[in-house]
Amino acid sequence: MAGTVLPSPGRFARTPHAARQERTERLARAAFALMAAAMIVPLVSILAYLLVRAWPVLSWEFLVDVPRRGMTQGGVWPAFVGTLYLVGLSLAVSAPLGVLAAVYLNEYARDTWFKRAVNLAVINLAGVPSIVHALFGLGAFVYAARFGYSILAASMTLGIMTLPVIVTSTREALAAVPIAFREACWNVGATRWQTIRAVVLPNSISGILTGVILEVSRAAGETAPIMFTGAVFFKAVERGDLFPYRINEQCMALSMHLYTLATQVPGVDEALPFATAIVLLGSVLLVNATAIALRVFLRNRKRW
Amino acid sequence: MSPENAPDPDPARRARRPRRPRWAILGERAIEAAIRLSGVSAIVFVAAIFFFVLREALPVLLRDEFSLGQFLFGTEWYPTSATNVRYGSLALTVGTASVAALAMAFAVPFGLGTAIYISEFCSRRTRETLKVVIELLSAIPSVVWGFIGLTVMSKLIVRLTGAPVGVNLLNGAIIVALMSLPIIVSISEDALKAVPDHYREAALALGATRWQTVWRVLLPAAKNGLLAAVLLGVGRAVGETMAVLMATGHAVNIPHGLLDSVRTLTANIAAELGEAPVGSDHYRVLFLTGTLLFLITFAVNLTADLVVRGSRRR
Numbered sequence: 019m020a021g022t023v024l025p026s027p028g029r030f031a032r033t034p035h036a037a038r039q040e041r042t043e044r045l046a047r048a049a050f051a052l053m054a055a056a057m058i059v060p061l062v063s064i065l066a067y068l069l070v071r072a073w074p075v076l077s078w079e080f081l082v083d084v085p086r087r088g089m090t091q092g093g094v095w096p097a098f099v100g101t102l103y104l105v106g107l108s109l110a111v112s113a114p115l116g117v118l119a120a121v122y123l124n125e126y127a128r129d130t131w132f133k134r135a136v137n138l139a140v141i142n143l144a145g146v147p148s149i150v151h152a153l154f155g156l157g158a159f160v161y162a163a164r165f166g167y168s169i170l171a172a173s174m175t176l177g178i179m180t181l182p183v184i185v186t187s188t189r190e191a192l193a194a195v196p197i198a199f200r201e202a203c204w205n206v207g208a209t210r211w212q213t214i215r216a217v218v219l220p221n222s223i224s225g226i227l228t229g230v231i232l233e234v235s236r237a238a239g240e241t242a243p244i245m246f247t248g249a250v251f252f253k254a255v256e257r258g259d260l261f262p263y264r265i266n267e268q269c270m271a272l273s274m275h276l277y278t279l280a281t282q283v284p285g286v287d288e289a290l291p292f293a294t295a296i297v298l299l300g301s302v303l304l305v306n307a308t309a310i311a312l313r314v315f316l317r318n319r320k321r322w
Numbered sequence: 323m324s325p326e327n328a329p330d331p332d333p334a335r336r337a338r339r340p341r342r343p344r345w346a347i348l349g350e351r352a353i354e355a356a357i358r359l360s361g362v363s364a365i366v367f368v369a370a371i372f373f374f375v376l377r378e379a380l381p382v383l384l385r386d387e388f389s390l391g392q393f394l395f396g397t398e399w400y401p402t403s404a405t406n407v408r409y410g411s412l413a414l415t416v417g418t419a420s421v422a423a424l425a426m427a428f429a430v431p432f433g434l435g436t437a438i439y440i441s442e443f444c445s446r447r448t449r450e451t452l453k454v455v456i457e458l459l460s461a462i463p464s465v466v467w468g469f470i471g472l473t474v475m476s477k478l479i480v481r482l483t484g485a486p487v488g489v490n491l492l493n494g495a496i497i498v499a500l501m502s503l504p505i506i507v508s509i510s511e512d513a514l515k516a517v518p519d520h521y522r523e524a525a526l527a528l529g530a531t532r533w534q535t536v537w538r539v540l541l542p543a544a545k546n547g548l549l550a551a552v553l554l555g556v557g558r559a560v561g562e563t564m565a566v567l568m569a570t571g572h573a574v575n576i577p578h579g580l581l582d583s584v585r586t587l588t589a590n591i592a593a594e595l596g597e598a599p600v601g602s603d604h605y606r607v608l609f610l611t612g613t614l615l616f617l618i619t620f621a622v623n624l625t626a627d628l629v630v631r632g633s634r635r636r
Binding site for chain 1: 357359378440443444452455456458469474503532534558562
């Protein structure tokens, strides 16, 4: 650059101070970008590693087959169905309760200490450690309510634990419906509930659905709350049987099965726990991806 | 605010006005009652959790031989010893605290950095991608994280540090850090987004670079929200169960280094509850540990809420 003559360095030349500023700026930008990239690396590398290790046994057969030879071989069918049972039943608890609670918080509650208390309770319900939920389920459902160790007790525990997921996302969905919609409805003489049923809920159903989907993924992955309330290490089940359990029996679950294979069973086929992890992770991520896709689709379609 | 119409003053017109059938009115009353009840249910559940966990723990608290001081500050945990039964949970508490502190040491800088990048530096497209990644990261079940710690991370740690066992404090902390990153990122991003745009505009108008805006304007302005994010991350780290059960090793001792095995309060319950006979002292002490955990996380969440509320009022 020494040879070229700059047209009047003047006021726009870079002072050392400006140069330093620019350097800092670039450095900060790079550092933050690096940190953000550090979020992607574990997700991708973990998925890749698990897939590679699971590859030898991963097949349709693995999903529909039952565990064999003291769980050292075979598939995950009983655990998979057990998870479906638990998730379905927990949804029956948390979906109505959660949606109604969110309707209360967003449509009925005035801004008082009571609403604040409810809010705080929802946050706390999400913040209580999962193992404490397990203790609660054990004390309340297994013993006090006399459900015994059963699918019922386990899914009630799961349902209460995942309630905040539904409350939070439903609330967001309800809050996104413009107040003008409600006012228009009130003005033609509708009551509060009529307005909610005819205007607010139909306009937010997609957001509510997203919350429900997220609850499914959350409930499917939990281990601690079901460990002491209804999930067992092993249960004999027919291959491919869709209704192997009764509601007052214990069941197997995918998350519990992974824990068992990884820590409790000696001599497991190397790829087996990895494949179980892939089945669990795959289902959860698939469910989550559905929720994300649904949200993006609806956001693009929104008319207001 | 009531959308209900005031009754018509003219009785004749009032009679002609079509009325809703009785069942519709009753039905509406019923559903509104259900809505209110569901609203209260969250409070009921939190109270019930505390009640039922404490109820199982109470008998041992009331016994003469049991001292709360020894439970909280004793370092000897021999729950199944035949001759010398000791329930001192200090080593477990220290285990929990050390895992949580180390995890936060990893997760807070990365979490805040990512949140700043997402909200201030990157393009819209990158932002959407990153948010999806973070959401997927938060969806990974804790037992899968534990499995990763047990298989992948432990091998890495043994290879890199030469430690005799790979499941230890460092392993657990890294796993817990990865698990609490999503919540820290999303809450701090919310906090940064909540800073009004005219703060940014004012800073730019003064000729500040973006980094200067972030450092001098946004971070101080969003201070409370960021603190709440960190607190919620701490709450998550303290409460994490399956991952630390599988990744931290199984030794009940006070750690002296990063490569020592530890056991946390949560993992201890998960590991021993299955073996403790129902109604025994051991069983009740585990419920007492649960009560302690409940109180810790309650305090953390309450503080986070107060901090956020404080920032909003301002």
